[in-house]
Amino acid sequence: MQKHSDETLVAYLDGELDGAERQHVEAWLAADDAARDRLTGLAQSADLLRSAYGDIVNEPVPERLIAAARGETAGEAQPRAAEILVLRRPQRSTMTMPGGRWGIGIAAAAALFGLVVGGTGSYLASGLLSSGNPAAEQRLAAAAANNTWLDNAAGYYKLVVSAGDALTIDVAADADSREALQKASLPQTRWPDLKPWGLNFRGARLVVVEGRPAAQLVYTTENKAIGPLTLVIGASKQSDIQPTFDHRQDVNLLYWRHQGRAYALVGQTDIGYLWGIANDVAWQLDAI
Amino acid sequence: MRWKEAEAPVRAADRADPVSQRFSDQLIAVLPRLRRFARGLTGSATEADDLVQAACERALAREHQFQEGTRFDSWMFRIVQTVWIDQLRAREVRKEDSDVPEERLGSDAPVRTIEARLALAEVRRAVQFLPPDQRTTLMLVTVEGLSYKEAADVVGVPVGTIMSRLARARIALQQHLETGGASRRSVKNAEAQ
Numbered sequence: 001m002q003k004h005s006d007e008t009l010v011a012y013l014d015g016e017l018d019g020a021e022r023q024h025v026e027a028w029l030a031a032d033d034a035a036r037d038r039l040t041g042l043a044q045s046a047d048l049l050r051s052a053y054g055d056i057v058n059e060p061v062p063e064r065l066i067a068a069a070r071g072e073t074a075g076e077a078q079p080r081a082a083e084i085l086v087l088r089r090p091q092r093s094t095m096t097m098p099g100g101r102w103g104i105g106i107a108a109a110a111a112l113f114g115l116v117v118g119g120t121g122s123y124l125a126s127g128l129l130s131s132g133n134p135a136a137e138q139r140l141a142a143a144a145a146n147n148t149w150l151d152n153a154a155g156y157y158k159l160v161v162s163a164g165d166a167l168t169i170d171v172a173a174d175a176d177s178r179e180a181l182q183k184a185s186l187p188q189t190r191w192p193d194l195k196p197w198g199l200n201f202r203g204a205r206l207v208v209v210e211g212r213p214a215a216q217l218v219y220t221t222e223n224k225a226i227g228p229l230t231l232v233i234g235a236s237k238q239s240d241i242q243p244t245f246d247h248r249q250d251v252n253l254l255y256w257r258h259q260g261r262a263y264a265l266v267g268q269t270d271i272g273y274l275w276g277i278a279n280d281v282a283w284q285l286d287a288i
Numbered sequence: 289m290r291w292k293e294a295e296a297p298v299r300a301a302d303r304a305d306p307v308s309q310r311f312s313d314q315l316i317a318v319l320p321r322l323r324r325f326a327r328g329l330t331g332s333a334t335e336a337d338d339l340v341q342a343a344c345e346r347a348l349a350r351e352h353q354f355q356e357g358t359r360f361d362s363w364m365f366r367i368v369q370t371v372w373i374d375q376l377r378a379r380e381v382r383k384e385d386s387d388v389p390e391e392r393l394g395s396d397a398p399v400r401t402i403e404a405r406l407a408l409a410e411v412r413r414a415v416q417f418l419p420p421d422q423r424t425t426l427m428l429v430t431v432e433g434l435s436y437k438e439a440a441d442v443v444g445v446p447v448g449t450i451m452s453r454l455a456r457a458r459i460a461l462q463q464h465l466e467t468g469g470a471s472r473r474s475v476k477n478a479e480a481q
Contacts, residue, residue, distance in 0.1 A: 062337055068340075
């Protein structure tokens with residue numbers, strides 16, 4: 001009968017008994033001190049168990065798992081089918097943004113990213129890439145590596161959105177950013193102030209980019225046309241690139257690399273807002 | 289400052305992905321819980337991530353078997369559990385000793401400090417001494433919060449079996465923690481360590 005009693009007590013704790021069974025157990029507990037003690041012990045051990053595994057869901061998810069969830073293998077990312085849309089007059093090779101913060105090298109950006117068409121090995125890049133060309137292969141490898149980290153940035157954004165209010169922040173918004181990031185072995189940076197955009201800094205999460213810790217800064221807003229937004233900042237060994245727009249997993253990204261750091265602003269807002277905010281971020285962080 | 293789209297320099301277009309976008313999104317969203325579940329099963333962070341990766345690959349191969357309208361997390365828990373059982377059986381065939389801790393439930397463990405006994409790591413270690421079926425049930429119901437019926441569907445056994453496995457697991461866990469004194473310590477103190 002002890003086994004039956006244990007099952008009943010555990011089921012009572014788990015809310016698995018119907019009304020009549022519950023009343024029966026409660027009457028039993030009221031009359032039996034030993035049963036009450038046993039129930040208390042079971043409840044405490046269950047709490048301990050939940051605490052023991054509670055933090056695991058807040059750990060950064062390894063890149064390889066995010067890649068696996070997309071049917072890829074991290075580190076072996078292959079260039080995917082993509083196409084380049086040249087949206088401005090082709091005769092101009094650079095563009096100066098309002099405020100003069102960024103000049104865009106169309107040819108350079110086009111050569112570095114998303115140049116594989118149809119996944120068949122034929123490339124469209126104004127004749128820059130051809131089979132057996134070492135420089136072309138190097139660029140292609142850079143594009144492949146870029147695909148992986150951008151997909152991860154989009155995946156991390158989706159984790160933030162899906163967690164909602166339950167999101168756990170590793171570094172609180174009111175923490176000293178440099179000290180906190182140093183403790184977390186993250187690239188030293190400041191939190192960009194995006195309040196002019198109506199974006200409130202909620203905190204930073206530790207994520208993994210190119211196999212190393214990176215910071216995912218989380219911004220929220222009541223303005224559904226803009227937020228939420230995340231900014232991923234990680235160290236990078238690849239060469240600088242100009243701001244480039246991409247769209248992955250139903251998420252918009254604006255990314256660039258500057259002096260050993262990779263930046264990706266991620267959100268579901270439109271490209272116009274992303275560009276303006278990214279421009280502000282780059283100016284604040286001297287990441288131009 | 290607004291950027292005019294007509295002035296955009298380069299725009300990488302949407303890509304055609306062989307994996308269903310919606311399916312992949314669901315999988316990414318449930319990854320943290322799969323990792324936790326797998327950690328409880330394997331007792332090792334590395335093995336857990338290997339298990340989740342293998343489960344992802346199996347899930348993608350069987351995407352067509354997932355029934356819309358049913359719980360995606362339960363479906364994935366089932367795959368993780370199935371892959372894990374397969375791995376355990378493979379080890380049995382190879383007669384591998386899969387990192388079984390030296391300490392056993394009820395054994396005369398060396399005397400340690402109260403603090404060491406009460407660490408949450410001790411709780412996780414205690415889980416590893418449970419038989420695989422009890423461990424799975426404990427993680428699904430007590431940690432992941434599935435109902436008995438949902439857990440029964442994941443494992444593929446009657447609800448009554450879940451009840452008995454869970455009771456045995458909880459009692460064994462409690463006894464182990466009481467032996468170490470952990471159950472007398474508050475969760476707050478445990479987390480502080």
